[in-house]
Amino acid sequence: MATQKDVAERAGVSFITVSRVINGLDNVKPETRNRVEAAIKELNYHPNRQAQALNHGLTHTIAFVTPRMYDLPLYSNFFVMSLLSGVELKGRELGWDILLTTDYDLEGSFDFLRVWHQRKVDGLVFVGFQRFPMEQKGAIEERGIPCVSISDRIESPAISWVDTDNRAAARDAVARLFSMGHRSFAFIGIDADRDYNPNIIEREKAAAEALAERGLAQRRLISESSTPSTGIAAAQAYVAMERRPTAIISGNDSIAFHFIGESARHGLLCPRDYSIVGFDAEPAGRLSTPTFASYEQPLVDMGKTAIGLLVERIGGEAWERKTIEFPMRFVEGGSLGPAPADSHFLSASPKP
Amino acid sequence: MATQKDVAERAGVSFITVSRVINGLDNVKPETRNRVEAAIKELNYHPNRQAQALNHGLTHTIAFVTPRMYDLPLYSNFFVMSLLSGVELKGRELGWDILLTTDYDLEGSFDFLRVWHQRKVDGLVFVGFQRFPMEQKGAIEERGIPCVSISDRIESPAISWVDTDNRAAARDAVARLFSMGHRSFAFIGIDADRDYNPNIIEREKAAAEALAERGLAQRRLISESSTPSTGIAAAQAYVAMERRPTAIISGNDSIAFHFIGESARHGLLCPRDYSIVGFDAEPAGRLSTPTFASYEQPLVDMGKTAIGLLVERIGGEAWERKTIEFPMRFVEGGSLGPAPADSHFLSASPKP
């Protein structure tokens, strides 16, 4: 590995001149600069970031912190991957590398600030911040650790966040289904005790509100059992219902996938027997029959924005907290149809 | 940020003793050690990795290098994410962090060794190695850069690889379909000029071989047009065929998804009109109707193995190149059925 010293020798200057050249300082004679640059090329010299960081303190690396990905449902893959892509892409553009910090121990022992303490990164992007152990969160404000949260609206004045307008989307879903004649609604949520997903929580609340404004109540499809899939459990509950709702709002697309599949196995078909709308607009929803109506979050853009804020924060003297809300976009799909005739409200035992 | 010096002062020793304690050297009196450890706790001291690396040269970080993820089809997400999960998980276990190096410029200007030259990482895990610009590859052997390839069987004596037995799986697919009565086969591949996927290439070759052994030929479903989706293009070609094959082997599950969807739109149903088998066993294949027959790669394990090899390589004096082939596992699915009656061979214009 070539060092500044090697380059300096070859160019016949002192190593400090090399430092000046690579840092683009202007007090170097053009001719000297050229000689140095030639030597850099010849020796394939790259500045040692570790050594640089030791001086001015910047590693030019950012941590992407999120609960473990590998054992999460498909949804999380798409969701997390899209965010990560945005973070990575914009990061590269700005000259920052991304370090993964994904190990999350459910027992709460995850030391997610380790990489910061070790000075491996200059800041952190969080996805699913609320899920992380409380003790460490205090340190962020105390020590002024630069970080940004995605999809979690953190109260702390030290933390900017980026999120989508889940409420507006959920309200739109209700309005849309209502205008198609639906009067009996259910929401497929998650068990808040066993899982945490701020998006789904917001969607459920807003949908309930919008229904209340129309004088309707929202039923909740969720099983307490530890069924591996929320969607399947919800479908089983649905099939067993007395007067089945005709309009289903699913916490997200992944849950809807499972719901539709399991319901079909019991003879209940979409959109014949019910309509369903999800969130996140997963690509798979474009391939299925019927296609899925959904609301799309600009995930890649959210990732990009998050890292933009973070880099600003890290470099900035006059930093200011920002909270950014993106709109969601409705994506058409065949899973939405008119409310079926009254018979469907009745608990006729569905054919298997 | 507390430094060794701070800890030393508090513990009433010299900073060198602190260094010994955090490095677990044994020449420290137990009592002194305790004092130092207490001080470390109190000050929440973490060793500065940058400074450590500057000395012994190890960053304890590894680069995960792969073509851009965000604009690739769903398949890549699942595939890459699973590998990445394995890498991340095992890396953490061994005390290594993962740096993403995912930006891949199709024009070939991607400087994928940058992070190594900058000494941000001690080694690299490659996915899709063959796609990277040739010029830089020479440097790997020359400079002895530690790296491991996943899913690409690199010839270089400097590069270990981890892969699956795609050939055996493809042969098994042929045997399976043959034993169900199928005698007319097609493979959905990719256009090698526009895309590169070593898995799919191997699968196609091996399937053709297995068919040849049975005196059968393999047709190829692939469009030259720049249709966004290989699967959709293949389905369109399929629908237009004179004597349609009844057994389809798809390069991977993602392609099969699109194929089935588009074929259905033209009135050709699976498994009534044809059987199809894919590779990778994507989770979505468990949710669809019919479910997908597929071959599963142990992706997480492959990722784990890769990083294991790499860490061995980095630390090892007596390093030895290893090439590891994992088996694939057949996953049952409803997309496989008996060969349909002869009529299906004919080019009856399918009902739309």
Added chain:
DNA sequence: CTGAAAGCGCTAACAC
């Protein structure tokens, strides 16, 4: 068992 000195590769202050 503990400490002092040197140096990893680089940058920031100050000379010349």
Added chain:
DNA sequence: GTGTTAGCGCTTTCAG
């Protein structure tokens, strides 16, 4: 314009 001197936080000799 260019070089010299310190020092970032740590580890690695070598002394005591």
